[in-house]
Amino acid sequence: MYQNRDIIARLREDIPSFECVEGCHDCCGPVTTSSEEMSRLPRKTNAEYEAALSEFNCVHLGPKGCTVYGERPLICRLFGTTPRMPCPNGRRPETMVDEQTERQVHHYIASTRQVLV
Template sequence: MSRLPVKSDAEHEAALTDLSCPHLGSQGCQVYAERPLICRLFGTTPRLPCPNGNRPEEMVDPEIDRQIQRFFVETRHVLV
């Protein structure tokens, strides 16, 4: 997270209003190489569905999905 560009409160609010990400530009993710874990997992588990309906051929194992969700709760990991 510390390597991501700093976004203003207004940029964060606009992204939350649109259920989007402040690092998403017209050409896609602007911080792809440094993206947080939650972004890397987005669309790979039933609890983190892609709004565009994209998904891998096989979703992660349900037990791994539970571990991911537990990790997010314990670390308060949210979309930036």
């Protein structure tokens, strides 16, 4: 698990960030994430999960956007930083994520146990 923590930290550093449109949550549907990333997020009740899923939202989406933005999973960080996962509002970082980092994120996701957020 410590190795995964190091991988996550490195990948987070390599994914550029950008300003989202205030109030937008177009890419905040239910996602899967690694158990390691999930362990960093607040626990939610079954009722909270069911309510979010019924709206096809992430359980951590609040009235003003992501309530766990600083700890959001790698897949959430990747949205809008690559042409393969564009921001629906045309936002993007000054420099897009490099292809190697994107491949490493997808490899990490594919090689770890994933749970629904």
